[in-house]
Amino acid sequence: MPSFDKLGKNKEEGMFPLSDIKVVELSSFIAGPYCAKLLADWGAHVIKVEEPPLGDEARRSFLLAEESVQDKDSSLFLYLNTNKKSITLNLECQRGKAIFLKLVQDADILLESFPPGHMRSLGLSYKNLREVNPKLIVASISNFGQYGPYRDYEAAEISLQALSGMLLRMGKARPTKYGGYLVQHGAGLIAFIAILTSLLNKGDEGQYLDLSLIEAGATGGILALLPYVYMGLMMKRGLDRSLLGSVGIYPASNGYVVFVPGYGGMESLALLLGRPELMEDPLFVDPIARQLRAEEFAQTFILPWLKEHRKEEVFEQAQELGMPFGLIQTVPDLLDDLQLQDREFFLQVAHPVVGELIYPSTPFKSNAFSYKPGRAPLLGEHNGEIYSSLGYGEEEVEELQKAGVI
Amino acid sequence: MAGPLTTRICAELGAEVIKIESLRRIDVMRCYCFPDNEPGEEWWNRGGYFHWLNWGKLGCTMNLDHPERVAIFKELIKMSDVLVENFSPRVKRNWGLDYPEIMKINPEIIMVSLSGFGQTGRHQGKRAYAPTMEATSGFASLNGEEGDPPVLSSAAVGDWAAGLFGVAAILLSLHYRRKTGKGVCIDLAGREALTCFMGDAILDYAVYHKSRERLGNRHPSMVPHGVYACKGEDNWIALAVRNDEEWQRFCHLADDPRLAREEFSTISGRLHNVEEIEGLVEEWSSKLDALDAMKRLQTAGIPSGAVLTPKEILSNPHFRQRGFFVKVEHPTVTGDHIINRSLPIQFAKDWFPGPAPLLGEHNEYVFGRLLKLAPEKLEGLEEEKAIGTAPLIRLKPQVYPLDLMLRGSVCEIDRQYKGVLGLAANKEGISIDE
Numbered sequence: 001m002p003s004f005d006k007l008g009k010n011k012e013e014g015m016f017p018l019s020d021i022k023v024v025e026l027s028s029f030i031a032g033p034y035c036a037k038l039l040a041d042w043g044a045h046v047i048k049v050e051e052p053p054l055g056d057e058a059r060r061s062f063l064l065a066e067e068s069v070q071d072k073d074s075s076l077f078l079y080l081n082t083n084k085k086s087i088t089l090n091l092e093c094q095r096g097k098a099i100f101l102k103l104v105q106d107a108d109i110l111l112e113s114f115p116p117g118h119m120r121s122l123g124l125s126y127k128n129l130r131e132v133n134p135k136l137i138v139a140s141i142s143n144f145g146q147y148g149p150y151r152d153y154e155a156a157e158i159s160l161q162a163l164s165g166m167l168l169r170m171g172k173a174r175p176t177k178y179g180g181y182l183v184q185h186g187a188g189l190i191a192f193i194a195i196l197t198s199l200l201n202k203g204d205e206g207q208y209l210d211l212s213l214i215e216a217g218a219t220g221g222i223l224a225l226l227p228y229v230y231m232g233l234m235m236k237r238g239l240d241r242s243l244l245g246s247v248g249i250y251p252a253s254n255g256y257v258v259f260v261p262g263y264g265g266m267e268s269l270a271l272l273l274g275r276p277e278l279m280e281d282p283l284f285v286d287p288i289a290r291q292l293r294a295e296e297f298a299q300t301f302i303l304p305w306l307k308e309h310r311k312e313e314v315f316e317q318a319q320e321l322g323m324p325f326g327l328i329q330t331v332p333d334l335l336d337d338l339q340l341q342d343r344e345f346f347l348q349v350a351h352p353v354v355g356e357l358i359y360p361s362t363p364f365k366s367n368a369f370s371y372k373p374g375r376a377p378l379l380g381e382h383n384g385e386i387y388s389s390l391g392y393g394e395e396e397v398e399e400l401q402k403a404g405v406i
Numbered sequence: 407m408a409g410p411l412t413t414r415i416c417a418e419l420g421a422e423v424i425k426i427e428s429l430r431r432i433d434v435m436r437c438y439c440f441p442d443n444e445p446g447e448e449w450w451n452r453g454g455y456f457h458w459l460n461w462g463k464l465g466c467t468m469n470l471d472h473p474e475r476v477a478i479f480k481e482l483i484k485m486s487d488v489l490v491e492n493f494s495p496r497v498k499r500n501w502g503l504d505y506p507e508i509m510k511i512n513p514e515i516i517m518v519s520l521s522g523f524g525q526t527g528r529h530q531g532k533r534a535y536a537p538t539m540e541a542t543s544g545f546a547s548l549n550g551e552e553g554d555p556p557v558l559s560s561a562a563v564g565d566w567a568a569g570l571f572g573v574a575a576i577l578l579s580l581h582y583r584r585k586t587g588k589g590v591c592i593d594l595a596g597r598e599a600l601t602c603f604m605g606d607a608i609l610d611y612a613v614y615h616k617s618r619e620r621l622g623n624r625h626p627s628m629v630p631h632g633v634y635a636c637k638g639e640d641n642w643i644a645l646a647v648r649n650d651e652e653w654q655r656f657c658h659l660a661d662d663p664r665l666a667r668e669e670f671s672t673i674s675g676r677l678h679n680v681e682e683i684e685g686l687v688e689e690w691s692s693k694l695d696a697l698d699a700m701k702r703l704q705t706a707g708i709p710s711g712a713v714l715t716p717k718e719i720l721s722n723p724h725f726r727q728r729g730f731f732v733k734v735e736h737p738t739v740t741g742d743h744i745i746n747r748s749l750p751i752q753f754a755k756d757w758f759p760g761p762a763p764l765l766g767e768h769n770e771y772v773f774g775r776l777l778k779l780a781p782e783k784l785e786g787l788e789e790e791k792a793i794g795t796a797p798l799i800r801l802k803p804q805v806y807p808l809d810l811m812l813r814g815s816v817c818e819i820d821r822q823y824k825g826v827l828g829l830a831a832n833k834e835g836i837s838i839d840e
Contacts, residue, residue: 015582017578017579017581017582017585018578018581020585038574042578062627063610063616063625063626063627074606075605075606075607075609075610075613075614076606078606078609078613079605079606079608079609080605080606144724145728147727147728148723148724148727148728149723149724149727150704150724153704153709154704154707154708154709154710155709155711156628156631156646156648156709157646158623158625158631158632158633158644158645158646158709158711159644159645159646159709159710159711160711161644161711162633162642162643162644162711162712162713162714163711163712163714164714164719165714165715165716165719166559166561166563167633167642167644167713168713168714168715168716169560169561170549170557170559170560170561171550171551171557171622174623174633174635174642175623175633175642175644175713176549176550176551176557176622176623176633177622177623177633177644178545178548178549178559178563179545179547179548179549179550179618179620179621180545180548180603180604180606180607181603181606182545182563182603185602185603186566186567186570186603189567189570189571189574190570190749190750190751192574193415193570193573193574193577193749194749194751196574196577196578196581197419197577197753198753199581200577200580200581200584201753209751210751211750211751212728212750214724215725215728215730215747215750216750218719218725218730218746218750219566219746219747219748219749219750220561220563220566221561222458222561222746222748223560223561223562224560224561224716225716225719225720225746226439226454226455226458227439227454227716227806228716228717228720228820228823229454229458229716229720229743229744229823229827230439230440230441230442230443230454230743231439231440231441231442231443231806231808231819231823232819232820232821232822232823232824233443233806233808233817233818233819234715234716234717234817234818234819234820235560235816235817236815236816236817236818237640247537247558249541249546249555249556249557249558251555256541256555256556258537258538258540258541258546258558260535260537260538262533262535263434287804288807288810288811291816292810292814292816319532319533322533323533324522324532324533324534324535324538325538326534326537326538326539326541326542326597327541327542328541328546328547328556329541329542329543329544329547330544330547330617331544331547331604331607331608331610331611331617331618332611332617333544334543334544334601334608335608335611335612338528339523339524339527339528339529340598342526342527342528342529343524343526343527343595343598345598345601346608354613355613356612356613357609357612357613358608358609358612358613359605359608359609359612360598360601360602360604360605360608362571362598362602363568363571363594363595363596363598363599363601363602364518364571364572364574364575364592364593364594364595365592365593366575366578366579366582366590366591366592366593367505367590367591367593368579368582368586368588368589368590368591369578369582369590
């Protein structure tokens with residue numbers, strides 16, 4: 001990572017802010033693991049407890065069923081589980097539970113994402129865990145939270161986006177989901193924030209954090225709610241974002257540009273187009289006219305000019321004029337992006353089975369502490385190390401494995 | 407919006423947040439979304455977006471355009487834990503507000519510098535709003551229908567992600583400072599935030615050489631997976647049938663013999679017949695109200711959610727029980743209004759921040775009580791219009807032309823909205839059964 005000479009000289013290489021924190025992770029798929037990844041990437045010791053024989057379902061979560069590559073973990077798992085240690089443990093049996101309690105005794109944080117009620121049914125409720133470690137912070141991440149009418153509902157990214165209000169205004173005729181796993185990553189990040197807050201306040205009493213994916217999603221979708229709150233107004237789908245006016249994605253000669261004139265930016269836009277006289281044209285100047293006649297606006301003023309220009313040129317010139325234009329980037333574009341290279345944003349780490357991993361690091365850097373590059377663990381990769389540290393000899397571990405405890 | 411969102415969450419966590427606005431450039435969020443679309447006289451204190459984004463903060467004004475005024479600002483920095491700023495690099499240089507200078511004033515300060523592209527690199531100093539961030543992060547390329555150009559969100563998700571990372575950065579820095587006693591400088595690039603939500607797409611390409619195409623509501627390994635029309639206008643259900651067992655349960659629920667075709671019973675069979683299956687699903691869903699469809703699907707254990715409108719979210723029983731919305735009182739200016747928690751977790755039972763500040767509302771507190779500036783000094787600054795409670799430049803409040811919009815069918819207005827709001831914050835007393 002760059003050492004930010006411009007910012008100050010007090011950076012300690014390898015100083016990870018959470019290096020004194022121990023985390024036990026009992027979660028799978030996205031939100032819980034992403035939260036635990038953030039803890040691990042900033043230095044915490046994270047032990048991921050996976051159920052034998054297959055572990056975190058995300059390992060096998062390839063986008064196409066046929067694609068499951070034998071013995072290789074999916075990209076989702078590889079990204080969301082960097083810097084963690086993996087052990088296998090079966091919590092359904094008495095001996096497994098006993099081992100788990102030993103693990104938790106020593107931990108600062110337990111992160112779990114089972115369906116609500118499951119931990120209690122295993123005899124591992126917050127109350128039970130507090131007896132073993134009174135200072136433990138337990139963070140539960142579930143679809144809808146530990147209580148509420150939807151508590152036991154099933155969820156997928158698309159249904160979470162629907163219920164959080166994010167979907168109603170996306171798309172044209174039909175609501176269209178955001179790509180990727182926006183809500184679930186957001187929830188993981190919010191859980192990270194909640195846990196960091198608890199850590200700062202850590203005293204002799206632990207804390208129980210009840211976090212839900214649906215509330216996380218709803219915090220992301222709020223903008224569309226506000227006009228209703230103040231005047232009962234609900235905008236229809238398929239329109240420009242009225243707050244900024246005339247934001248649009250338009251094709252340049254070699255790819256898409258996002259036009260964002262910004263507040264008071266129409267004058268700059270007129271300059272960009274080389275036509276200052278446009279400031280006299282009501283269709284150009286009036287934000288409501290631009291919204292209601294959006295296609296006409298684009299056809300009349302933007303598209304013909306844009307066809308004659310390269311996107312990089314438009315981006316640079318617009319930014320010179322103070323307008324926050326941007327380029328639409330695809331994944332390959334990102335990997336070639338020179339600014340991201342200047343910022344050393346992508347990390348390269350070797351993985352024993354998959355080969356070379358390339359993944360995003362962090363959107364914020366510090367002059368004082370570091371972000372830890374690392375890879376995701378193989379299933380049960382650290383059984384030897386962790387069980388030995390808990391006092392189990394090799395023979396015992398073998399016996400436990402045969403008995404299905406590990 | 408990312409910076410204010412970060413500090414909004416800090417206010418929710420109990421921090422004392424002082425927001426500094428210049429009278430020459432008041433926060434543009436003050437210009438939008440007025441109660442009942444009426445700006446009123448002191449319109450700059452009635453903007454709805456501003457109220458939402460700045461609850462719990464103290465507000466003071468200061469034009470940072472003169473060495474004496476910058477010196478006052480630096481006095482405030484001396485006594486602060488955290489500084490969140492999005493000055494341009496040029497402004498920072500000109501006024502001696504870059505980190506090495508700030509560190510001299512307060513070596514323990516945590517300084518969070520927010521920008522679109524970062525404080526370093528060839529694009530440093532370039533600007534980004536939420537749409538810019540969505541586009542340049544790569545996230546927009548994942549959004550939209552197959553074959554269509556990418557679409558932007560209507561919800562400023564770029565700012566949302568960046569704002570959350572800002573809070574994480576502050577908390578990590580506080581943790582670090584507690585261990586070492588040292589201050590921290592944070593460089594947060596807004597356009598990188600959403601990219602961190604797409605790590606799997608990047609790895610897929612770099613390692614498995616797979617490209618992500620836009621798929622609209624479809625999923626490459628789940629059928630049916632999408633948003634389907636329900637009874638009535640603009641009523642939709644989102645659902646995902648994740649595996650063959652769930653498919654069987656869906657068939658049982660829908661009770662349509664055409665769905666029971668042998669070929670559909672496996673995912674590969676369904677993938678070969680997506681259009682036909684989706685047509686049949688929509689035939690089923692269009693006979694039902696969306697919330698009803700959701701209940702039935704959930705009873706069958708199938709992930710599903712009605713696509714909720716603002717009105718439905720505000721009156722939703724689940725959000726209500728979770729206390730997601732609270733009522734904030736602002737008697738002098740806007741009356742009561744409903745606000746959501748940006749951080750859906752409570753560290754202090756039933757506590758939440760107070761209303762957003764009026765312009766310059768806490769000038770006396772910040773300059774008089776905290777900084778102990780002499781009254782004559784304050785009067786002088788007021789006369790010079792360096793501090794005050796009304797904007798200096800002629801900004802216009804933005805009013806929606808509702809009649810025009812209604813005639814153009816671009817919106818709907820619910821005249822009963824106040825009744826709905828009355829329900830939203832009515833959290834029923836619940837305790838977690840640990």
